[in-house]
Amino acid sequence: MKKVGVALLGLGTVGGGTYEILVKNREYFRETLGLDVEVKAVLEKNLDRAKQLGVDLKIVSTDIADVVKNPDISIVAEFFGGIEPARTFLLEALKAGKSIVTANKELFSKHWYELEAAAKQTGAGLYFEASCVGGVPIIRTIEEGMQSNKIEQIKGIINGTTNYILTAMSDEGADYAAALKRAQELGYAEFDPTADVEGFDATYKISILSTLAYHKRVPVEAVKREGISKVDAVDIQIGKELGYTMKLLALSKNVNGKIEARVAPVFVPTSHPLASVKGSFNAVYLHGDSVDDIMLYGRGAGALPTGSAIVSDILFAAKQSEAKRYPYAEKGKSDLKEFDTDFVSKYYIRLKAADEEGTLAKITHVLGKENINIESVLQKKPISSDNAPIVFVTDKTAESNIKKAVEEIKNLGAVKEVDALYRVEE
Amino acid sequence: MKKVGVALLGLGTVGGGTYEILVKNREYFRETLGLDVEVKAVLEKNLDRAKQLGVDLKIVSTDIADVVKNPDISIVAEFFGGIEPARTFLLEALKAGKSIVTANKELFSKHWYELEAAAKQTGAGLYFEASCVGGVPIIRTIEEGMQSNKIEQIKGIINGTTNYILTAMSDEGADYAAALKRAQELGYAEFDPTADVEGFDATYKISILSTLAYHKRVPVEAVKREGISKVDAVDIQIGKELGYTMKLLALSKNVNGKIEARVAPVFVPTSHPLASVKGSFNAVYLHGDSVDDIMLYGRGAGALPTGSAIVSDILFAAKQSEAKRYPYAEKGKSDLKEFDTDFVSKYYIRLKAADEEGTLAKITHVLGKENINIESVLQKKPISSDNAPIVFVTDKTAESNIKKAVEEIKNLGAVKEVDALYRVEE
Numbered sequence: 001m002k003k004v005g006v007a008l009l010g011l012g013t014v015g016g017g018t019y020e021i022l023v024k025n026r027e028y029f030r031e032t033l034g035l036d037v038e039v040k041a042v043l044e045k046n047l048d049r050a051k052q053l054g055v056d057l058k059i060v061s062t063d064i065a066d067v068v069k070n071p072d073i074s075i076v077a078e079f080f081g082g083i084e085p086a087r088t089f090l091l092e093a094l095k096a097g098k099s100i101v102t103a104n105k106e107l108f109s110k111h112w113y114e115l116e117a118a119a120k121q122t123g124a125g126l127y128f129e130a131s132c133v134g135g136v137p138i139i140r141t142i143e144e145g146m147q148s149n150k151i152e153q154i155k156g157i158i159n160g161t162t163n164y165i166l167t168a169m170s171d172e173g174a175d176y177a178a179a180l181k182r183a184q185e186l187g188y189a190e191f192d193p194t195a196d197v198e199g200f201d202a203t204y205k206i207s208i209l210s211t212l213a214y215h216k217r218v219p220v221e222a223v224k225r226e227g228i229s230k231v232d233a234v235d236i237q238i239g240k241e242l243g244y245t246m247k248l249l250a251l252s253k254n255v256n257g258k259i260e261a262r263v264a265p266v267f268v269p270t271s272h273p274l275a276s277v278k279g280s281f282n283a284v285y286l287h288g289d290s291v292d293d294i295m296l297y298g299r300g301a302g303a304l305p306t307g308s309a310i311v312s313d314i315l316f317a318a319k320q321s322e323a324k325r326y327p328y329a330e331k332g333k334s335d336l337k338e339f340d341t342d343f344v345s346k347y348y349i350r351l352k353a354a355d356e357e358g359t360l361a362k363i364t365h366v367l368g369k370e371n372i373n374i375e376s377v378l379q380k381k382p383i384s385s386d387n388a389p390i391v392f393v394t395d396k397t398a399e400s401n402i403k404k405a406v407e408e409i410k411n412l413g414a415v416k417e418v419d420a421l422y423r424v425e426e
Numbered sequence: 427m428k429k430v431g432v433a434l435l436g437l438g439t440v441g442g443g444t445y446e447i448l449v450k451n452r453e454y455f456r457e458t459l460g461l462d463v464e465v466k467a468v469l470e471k472n473l474d475r476a477k478q479l480g481v482d483l484k485i486v487s488t489d490i491a492d493v494v495k496n497p498d499i500s501i502v503a504e505f506f507g508g509i510e511p512a513r514t515f516l517l518e519a520l521k522a523g524k525s526i527v528t529a530n531k532e533l534f535s536k537h538w539y540e541l542e543a544a545a546k547q548t549g550a551g552l553y554f555e556a557s558c559v560g561g562v563p564i565i566r567t568i569e570e571g572m573q574s575n576k577i578e579q580i581k582g583i584i585n586g587t588t589n590y591i592l593t594a595m596s597d598e599g600a601d602y603a604a605a606l607k608r609a610q611e612l613g614y615a616e617f618d619p620t621a622d623v624e625g626f627d628a629t630y631k632i633s634i635l636s637t638l639a640y641h642k643r644v645p646v647e648a649v650k651r652e653g654i655s656k657v658d659a660v661d662i663q664i665g666k667e668l669g670y671t672m673k674l675l676a677l678s679k680n681v682n683g684k685i686e687a688r689v690a691p692v693f694v695p696t697s698h699p700l701a702s703v704k705g706s707f708n709a710v711y712l713h714g715d716s717v718d719d720i721m722l723y724g725r726g727a728g729a730l731p732t733g734s735a736i737v738s739d740i741l742f743a744a745k746q747s748e749a750k751r752y753p754y755a756e757k758g759k760s761d762l763k764e765f766d767t768d769f770v771s772k773y774y775i776r777l778k779a780a781d782e783e784g785t786l787a788k789i790t791h792v793l794g795k796e797n798i799n800i801e802s803v804l805q806k807k808p809i810s811s812d813n814a815p816i817v818f819v820t821d822k823t824a825e826s827n828i829k830k831a832v833e834e835i836k837n838l839g840a841v842k843e844v845d846a847l848y849r850v851e852e
Binding site: 028032136137140141146147148150215271275276277278288291292293294295297298299304305307308309311315316 | 454576704735
C-alpha cells in the first residue's frame, strides 16, 4: 500500500476539520483507494488546540524546517490564510519538492505565478480546490470533468455571507442592516464584514475560476467589483414582483476571447436554478460549448466541507504520477490582455418621478434614443405623489448605452432621482 | 506533445457528437492540455452518416480487428448501446490493452466484472462517465472530488424523459397520457417509452452510481423499481398545495452499511433544489459525511452534452499513468450482500372515504396503532359525497408499517379506496 505523509500548517477551523477527516476516514481511504495517508507533522503554536483535536504533541512544531526537511512528508496543506507567512512557507515546501494543498484564495489569486514557478522547478504539484466554493469540487470539474469544453460563461454564488444576507432580505423582507446583524450573530459574517459584503472574497475566487476556465490568467484587478452594502430592500421586493431574485453574482464571460469578469448584485429570473440557492449555500453555473449549462451546488465554507476539498486534493495529489503542466509559471506570459469593458446585459432601473403628464413618455424617449428597448414597466401606484417609483426592465444593451441614458434621464425635469440600476442576467 | 489515437465504435447521436467535439476542439486540447487527440478509426456501416460528419472514409471500417490491431490506437470509445456486439468488441479492445470509454449504462451495470477483469489483465483503463447523467461529471465528482467522503445518500433525477413528463404534469396540469404524447412528439420520449417511463434506464444508472459511492457492487436486481405510468395528475396537484413536487427519484442510501436502492415517483419539498430541476434537465443530490449536501445539475442526454463526457473521459484516460485499481474484477467479491428492504420515509396517502361521521378518527386510529404520526391532513372539500378525497402526509415510518396500515385502512367500511401511496423525501 502506498504510504503518504502529510503536514498541516495551522489547526484553525479548516485545518482542524481536515485533521478530523484524515483520522476518522484513514482506514476507509486504505480500503477504497489503497492509500495510507498519515499526518506526520503539524505547525501550530496553540498546543491546547492541538490537544483538543487529539493530535500527538510529538508531531507539533512551530518551525517550518521540521516540515521541509522531513523526507516522509510529500504533501503540505496550508491553513493560515492571508499572504504571509503562508507564501514563504509554501514556497519552501515546493522548493523541497513537496506538493502543496491550500484553501488560500487570496494567496493563490495574487501569487499564482510565483508558486507555479517554484513547483515547476521541482515537479511538485499545486492543488487548491478548497480555495473556491468550499466542499464543491468546482476546480476538479473544470479541470477533469469539463476539459472537453470551451467554457464560455461562469455565474457563481460563491460567497455564503452575502447570500445569507440577500436571502434574509428577500424571504423575510429584512433590510440590509438587520440582515447583516443577524448574519454576524449567527457567525455567517465577520465583525468587520468588508471582505465579504464588498465582494473582495468573491473577486479572488472568480479570478481563480476564470483563469482555469479560459486558460488565461484573469488577475484580481481585472475583476470589476460592487458589493451589497448599498442594496435597498425595496428593489429586492420589486424584483420579486417582476419575477427576479437578487444575488451577488461572481460573473465572467468569454466572448470570442474578450473576457468580462465582475462581482455585482444582479437579478436572475426566479425560475433560474441559481435563484433557489438560499442562505449560506453556494453554487456555480457554467456554460460550455459542448455540455451546455451545468450547475454545482453545495456548502461554500465550514470546517468539514472545506476540509473535504482539502482531503480530496491530498488524495488526488497522492495518486498522481503523470507529468505535470505549469501553464502559469512564467509571469505575464498567459496573462489576459484584453478585457471587455462594455458589458451587454438587460438592466433594472428604479427612479422617482414627479406627478406630471408625459413623464413616462419622456423617459422612454431617452431610452429609445440609445436604442434601448423596454421589456417591462412597473408603476407601484398611480402617480399621485412627488415620489412615485417607476421601475423599468430593459432588453439587452451595452453598459455604456444604459449609463448614458441614465445620465440623460437624471437631467429630465420630471425625474427626481435614479435610485437603483442593476443588471438582469438570464 | 503526447499523441493519442482514438477509435469510435458507431456514429450514432453521441458518437457523432463525440467526433464533432474531437475535431472542432483538437487545437484547443493541444494548447490547453498538451494532448494531440486524433480519431484513427471509426466502426460504422452507414457510409452516408460518416460522410455527413466529414469523416475520412479511409478510416471507416466494419471490422473490429482494424481497431484492435492498430497500434496507434490507445483508446476505444463505444456508442452502440445494448449488450452485443458492444460487449464482445470492448472485451477484445481491453485484451489488446486499449482503454475503453463508453456511455453504455446497461452493459456496464450488467457486465462490470467481466469488463474490469479483462482490463486488469492488460492494465487498461475503464471510463464510463457518459453512462450516467450525460454531460454532468457525476462519476468524476464521486471518484476524484468527493473521495474524501463516505457518501451516505444519492438522490437523482437521472432520466430526462420522465422529468419532462412530470414537469408538464406539474406546471401545466397535463395528464400522463397527454404529457407522454408531447414528449414523444418533441423527441424526448421513444415510440416505445417503457425503458424510460417504467424506470429501467434509471435503475442502470443508480446501480452504477451507488456502486461507486458505496464501494460495493449494487447490482441492478437490488434496485426496487417503480415507474411513472400510473401517476395520477391529481396527486401532483394536491402535492403542490401541500408544498411538494413529484419527481422520479433514483434514490440510494447507505445506513450503517445497509443499502437501500430504488427508483420511484417521490414527493420532494418544493423548496428543495431538486424540485427546481425542470423539463429534460437532470440533477444528482449527494450527501457525504464531510461535505454535507452537494448537487450537480445539467443535461442528461444529447449529442454534445454526452459527447462532452465521452471526450472528457478520453482526455482523462490520455493523461493517466498511475497504477490503476480494479476493485470489481473478481465476480461477487465486492458484491453487496445485505439490502435494506424496510425503508424509512414520510408517506403521502390519498384515499376516498364515505360521508360518515368519525371516518377521519377511524383512519387516524389505524395509523396510530402502527405508531405512524400524521404530519398533515388535507380534505379537499367538506365530506359531502361518497368520493371525498382525503390526503394524509405522515411522519417518518418504516415501509412495512405503512403497508400494514394501508391494508387495514382499505378494510375500513368507510373507506372506498386507497388511490395513491408515495414516499415523501426531504
